[in-house]
Amino acid sequence: MSDAPEAPRWIAYSFAVLCVVPHPHLGTAVPIGVILHARTAQFIGIRVLTDPAALAACAPGVDVELLCRYLDGLRAVAEGDPAGGPVALLPTSERFHWLTAPRSDVLQTGRGHSGLTEDPAAELDRLFAAHVGAGVG
Secondary structure (H helix, E strand, O other): OOOOOOOOOOEEEEEEEEEEOOOOOOOOOEEEEEEEEEHHHOEEEEEEOOOHHHHHHHOOOOOHHHHHHHHHHHHHHHHOOHHHOHHHHOOHHHHHHHHOOOOOOOEEEOOOEEEEEOOHHHHHHHHHHHHOOOOOO
């Protein structure tokens, strides 16, 4: 037996930044969340701004109450909550692809990116801080 420390178990993941696009015809996007999927770990997570005042500042002229309801729906799908409808009951890979599918709406995701981590939940927090900002949400 060796006393060498066990090598880290790297987990591949994909993520997309969730943006609010107050005026889709102009294309200006403000990052408000991150969606991360680690297929081999059967992990999918979403972290979004939840403070209505912060969301209102990001998206002037957008109905913040409606935006919060949309974000609640996305969270339900990511978490596999039956309240998210039939899509929420799909496997994690299919939910991630549904959540990140291109759309021309007030909520859009950027291009997908990938990486390696030992802890998908911690990586989600790190990515949220890097792309949306520390101390918000």
